[in-house]
Amino acid sequence: MTLTDIAIQNLRRRKGKTFFLMLTFILVVGITVTLNSLAKGMRDDLQKSLTHYGANVVITPKSEHFTLSYGGLSVPGVNYEIKHLDYDSLAKLNNTPALMLNGIAPKIIGSATGDSVTGEINRYLIIGVDFPTELKMKPWWSINGQLPSEQEIIIGSYLAQTENLAMGNALELNQKSYPIVGIMQETGGSEDSGVFTNFNTARSITGIDSWSMIELNTAQPTKAVTLLSELLPEAKVSEISQLVQGAKESVDRFSSFSLITSILLGIIGVLIVFVTTLGNINDRATEIGIFRAIGFRRQHIFSILIREISLVSLCGGVLGYFIGILTPTLLAPIAFQKTVSFEFHPFIALTAISASVIIGVASILIPARRAVQLDPLEALSAI
Template structure:
């Protein structure tokens, strides 16, 4: 019979204490893995949203602003030395691999006189724009040359439907589509392609360039050096609230994991110490029949190692399954079940390390003289 066989039999004889220790490892590891899995999933979802949807960096022409003040009373100022965003900027951005750009959406924005008022003209590349803004939905078709799409509010105000015409610069332009309501300034705009917008507005440079990049802060810093004639802004405010919520939950997960770890260590140490101290007579018998100190220490380590390994494995699986099963119900989000080998190895090794240290802290009972141990029988 090997020491491992004896360790297994000892665990079977003390089912209550074995189950208690096993549940301690399972709950501590399971809760820790659950919290960290949810935090990682939220971070991944946020990063995915930043990568796939919407612009997070905006480039606009740089201008100097002059403000007047008379007697402490400020009056509206004027912009001067307005720079231009030449058309070759887009090609420059597309060819720069260091920027890590996922999407580019340049625009030509201006105003044009109509029959009764002035209209906001927005020239875009619809293929690029719809990829960056999946919430845009067009009833009708994309405009070709000398065709336009109108925003939902503008269509409602002027009773425009597909097939009508809109007078711009004393010329008629067919309305081939209506932009569904977005809740933004697009609802009052007139959309067309670049060629038609240049003809209508007379603008021969980009009014704005929206970018989607995986690293908006780094990209914004690089663009400020690459394009001195432009003003580069990172739209961090669009996701600042979500990012702060994710960071708070991640910090809470870290704090809770540390707290659970401390509680688990204390429970394991107290339980193991009490268990070994109650087995002084058993240890004395082992010593009397020829077991050496290292044999007894090895036996105790094998017992706690078996419990901690099973507890770590079951706790890790529980921690991965819980977000997958309860995520759609409790957190209103789907969390896929994924096994991370490094996390699994770290949690199992941590469990075993805690168990082994709890046994080593009771080395005094192992070193007890056999006669003293037998005298307690």
């Protein structure tokens, strides 16, 4: 019979204590893996949203701003040396593979005057876009009607409501009527008050002959901002962080909470295993004395104890890991309204199981050292 066989037999004879120790490892590893799997799922979901949907970099014309101050009071300043985004800017962007672009959506943005239904003269926001690329970048846009052709427009839901306009009506812009062929559903943004059309119609309405804004979706927005600042010196390049800052901060806080909780659970696990094994070894003093009396050396006793806790922690770590990666698939839709798919991560599995074994071995070092130092005669005298 090998030392491993002896260790297994010892565990079988103490089913209650073995189950308690294994349950400790299952809970510690399971909760840790669950929290970190949820954090990883939230990070991946956020990164996927940033990568595939919406713009994360905005390019606008650069302008110099002069702030005025008189008598110690600041007054509104003026913009000067306003530069323009020429149409060849798109070619530069498309010919730069390092930007890793997933989408590009230029815009012509201006204004036009027109008579409202009440007879007042209103100023309308005109937005010229390429609808196929714009709808791909903004999948939340929903249009009732059809996309506009030349000299046709789409209006936002709020504008349609306040002006009492519907599809088939016409909107007067700069003393010319444009038929309304669609109404954009409410988005909660500036689109609700906008007038949308294609580039040629937007140029004829506003008189603007350059890009007012270019929105980009790139896999690496921070790197793209640096490259674009050199590629387009006449432009101001900004990374859109405000839109996702709240979600990113929530994910970061949850990730920090998961890390701190994992550390605390590891410490608690060490203490529980230490106290349990210490009491277990005190109860096994007679058994250890018998082993020593029949010829077992101290290193044999130490090896048996190490193998026992290693087997328990290994099994507990494996079971805890699989419970930990299964739980988020059930918990995430309820707690976070997110779907976390079941995925086996070899690195996380190896880390969790190794940590479980390390916790077990570290917890038993002091009790095992005390066990091998027991006097066999004193241990046998209790029989």
